[in-house]
Amino acid sequence: MRMLVSVSCPIEPFNTMVKNGTAGEVIGRVVDEIKPESIYFTEQEGNRGAVMVVDVPDASYIPSIAEPWFLNFEAVCEFRIAMTMGDLMKSNLADQAQKWGEVHMN
Template identity: 70%
Template sequence: MKMLVKIICPIEPFNSMVKDGSAGEVLGRIIEETKPESIHFTEVEGCRGAIMVVEVGGAGDIPAIAEPWFLNFEAICEFRIAMTPDDLMKADLENLGKKWS
């Protein structure tokens, strides 16, 4: 299943890592290990951040995705299940509408 991961990196320790030259190397290792389908870096709530799409087999995969961000950047990670259009079509919305209307 696909998960959207919103990552918020506090100003510190990220600033210190940028200054000592380690931020890029650590980011590269995390991305290489996590193998996201896509990742986009942006501002989130006034901090450095990213939005990442990852494929997970189940909830047990979440720590392997979150811990590198937690441990290296003291980041906040939020996970959301994501559906493709095909996933949504499999939900049988018509019958759900009839059942719950």
């Protein structure tokens, strides 16, 4: 299952890690361990952050993705299931439309 993971790192302890020279090394270890399909570093609500695409076999892998960020950076992690175009095409939207298209909420 492919997931989109957003990571937001608060100013501390990250500033301290930047100042003492450990931030880059720890990020490198975390990324090497998680092995995301892609990762982009950006700001998240005014904090340092990252957005990763990861492929996980099942939900039990989520702690191995989140804990390195939680424990090293006191980060907030958000997980969203993500589909490729191929995944969307396999979902058979036409069947869903036929099944649910006539249902109206009052």
